[in-house]
Amino acid sequence: MAHVPQIKVPATYIRGGTSKGVFFRLQDLPERAQVPGGARDALLLRVIGSPDPYGKQIDGMGGATSSTSKTVVLSKSSKPDHDVDYLFGQVSIEKAFVDWSGNCGNLSAAVGSFAISSGLVDAARIPQNGVCTVRIWQANIGKTIVAHVPITNGEVQETGDFELDGVTFPAAEVQLEFLDPADEGDGEGSGSMFPTGNLVDDLEVPGVGTFKATLINAGIPTIFVNAEDIGYTGTELQDAINGDTKALAMFETIRAYGAVRMGLIDDVDEAAKRQHTPKVAFVAKPVDYIASSGKPVAASDVDLLVRALSMGKLHHAMMGTAAVAIGTAAAIPGTLVNLAAGGSARSAVRFGHPSGTLRVGAEASQIDGEWTVTKAIMSRSARVLMEGWVRVPGDAF
Template identity: 65%
Template sequence: MRGGTSKGVFFRLDDLPTACQVPGLARDRLLQRVIGSPDPYAAHIDGLGGATSSTSKCVILSRSTRPGHDVDYLYAQVAITSDLVDGSGNCGNLTTAAGAFALHAGLVDVARVPQDGVCTVRLWQANIGKTILAHVPVAGGQVQEDGAFMLDGVAFPAAEIVLEFLDPADDDTGALFPTGQTVDELSVPEDVVPGGRIAATLITAGIPMVFVRAADLGYTCTESRERINRDPVALARFEAIRVAGALRMGLIRTPEEAATRQHSPKIAMVAPPATYRAANGQTVAAGDVDLLVRGLSMGQLHHAMMGTTSVAIATAAAIPGTLVSQAAGGAARAVVRFGHPSGTLRVGATAACCDGPSGPQWRVTRAVMSRSARILMEGWVRVPAGCF
C-alpha cells in the first residue's frame, strides 16, 4: 500500500508463518527477505522494497485486545544495506494506510463501519504505545480511495484521510522536552560545526526529533534532496548531530548504539520562509509557507516529509521558544504550513502549558494532519524456503 508519501508491505498478523507471529529473529528475517534486505547493492532487486527509506517498510495489523481500540498496528523499518529491522518508532505516513488496511482486511467490527461517510478507525500504535485515530472515508461500505485531495510528493489525487495523534509525546523519555528545555546546546565534533557547539530543539512528539537551524550548518533549507544525499560529508555531519541528540535525550547510552537505532531519533533542519523550486518543478513562494523544513530518515534526506516528523513540527510550532517556532516567526501557531523538497504541507497541534513538578510544563493533547492511501497490489509474496 501507499500511505502518504511512503510505501509498505502490509500483513495480517494471522497470515504470517507461525514462527513469525511473535517478535524475534524469524519475523525480522522474513520481513527482510520480503523487502530484499540487506542488499549491498542498495537496489532491492530481489525483493519488494524500493531502495529508499520511504519504500523499505512493513506493517503488521491484528484485531486489538486493548479496550477502546480496533486494531494493533506494528511498524518495521527495514534497513537497506545493513542487517537491521528497526521498530523504535512509528511511520506517520503509513499510519494512513494502516487505517485503510484495517477496513480492507475486515479487522474493524462491521457494526462500526457506515455504509457511507467516515469511519474512525482506532489504532493502537504498538511500537510507541500511542492511540491514533484514522478518519477513513467510506462509500458503499468499502474504503473510498478515489478523491480530489492532492498531497505534495504523490503524483495522483486520492481521498483525504485525516489522522489524529492523541497525546503524541513519546513515552521513551516521559516528557515532551526530555531535557526540560525548548532549546539545548549539543556538543559535536568541530568538523561538524565550528566551535563544536550547535543549538537544537529536542522534542518527543510523534517520534523523538532533533531540530537544528539550517543556517548553523551553512544551509538555507531550500536545498534539494539530491544535493544533500550526494554529499557524504553533509550526511555524516547530520548523523553526528543526530547521535549527539540521541545521547542527550537518553535514547542511547553510547554513540555506537546509534547504529542499531537508525529510525529514531530523526533529525531535521529549519529556516524562515524563502522561495525555492520543488522536486516537481513548481515554485514554492516564500509567502506560501510559514517556515522551511528538510528532514532526514535512515541517513538520507527525505523526498517530502516523514509523517511522524510532521507531528513533531506541528507540536514544536505550537510552543514558543523552540527553533521551529522561531523559524516560523516566534508566535505560537495552532496550524502551520511548511515547505519541504516536494512542496508544502499543513499540520496542526493543540498544546498547553500547565504546572509540572518542577515548574511550568508543556503538554500536547493532539496533532492533526491529512494524508491519503490506496492498495497498490494484493496477493502472495514469495520468499525462499528456510530464509527465516
C-alpha cells in the first residue's frame, strides 16, 4: 500500500487576546489553497484537527474550544491606505465546516504584529522604537481595524506588564480601533446597525418564550437578552451552562430565531451552517461574583455583567467582536445593554465576564434619527507561541 507523505506549510501559532490561532501568509499556502473553496477549507480543518467526533482535536493544532479552533490568512492589502488583508476562519470542532461569516476580535490583536514580523508591512513604516500603526482590512466583513503595535529595537514588542483577564500572564498592550463597526458589510440583513429598526424587540422563540432582545450589528451580529428573562443571573461561569444540554439547546434556538429576525438567514434550519454568527449574550445589572480564576469581582468594579456564547458554548471570557457590540450598544440609550449599565449616555463601559472585567469604548451619535458609531476602542495583547511549519497529510486537501 502506497503512503502519501506529509507536507510542511509555514505557519505561526499565536495567542491574540483570549484566543489562539494558526496564522498563515497567503503566499505560503499550497497553491490550490490560496483561493477560497473546498481545498482551503479541507487544509485548515486538517491543520486544526477537525472534524473530531471526540471533540478534543487531539490530531491537530486546535484546543477543543471555540477560542482555540481558529485560523488566520494574511496577505499584503489590495485596498488603498491599508497594510494587510485579514481573513479569519472559525473551524468547527465536530463538523467538517469552516465559518467565514465574521471576524475574530481577539485574534485581531495579533494581526498587526504578525504582519510586521512577516514582512507584510513596508519596512519604512516601522519605527526603531515607538508604535507602529497597522491598518488592517478585515476581509470577512469589509471593515477597517487599526492596530497600534509597540516596537522595541525595530522588532515587535511582545512582553510587558499589560494584564488581560482571561489570560494568565502579562504582555505588551496592543490598542485596537474598530472603525465604523456597525453593519457587517456582507450584504446581509437590512444594512443597519439595528436590522429591525428597533433598539429593543419582542423576540418570539417557539418552545422558549417571548422576551425583550436588542439585535445589533456592530463588531459582529449579536442578540442581547436580559439574563433574568431566561432564568440566569449574569454571574454564571462556564460549568453552569456548558454541561447543561437543555440550556445549550435553548441558546441555539434563540440564536436561530434571532438570526432570522436579523435577516442573516431565511430559515432557522440554516443556522447550523452559520455557527460563528450571530452571537447570543445575556446581560444583567452589576452584582458581586467570583471569577473563574477565583478573583472576586465587586459590583462597584463594573457597569454591568455580560455572558456570551460562541460556537454553541459559553465563552470563558469575552469575544473581542462581541465586546465591540457591547461597547456600541452601551453607548446608545435604550438598548438592553445600556439599560443594564444604568441607562445613561456613555462613551465607555466596563463589564464583568466569566474571567474578570474588560473595558471598551465606543463613539456613537444619532444623525437624522439613525444611530451610527464611528469607532470602538479596546486594548488586548498578543504573543507568538510557536513558529515554523505545520504538517498535514498530502492527501488531506
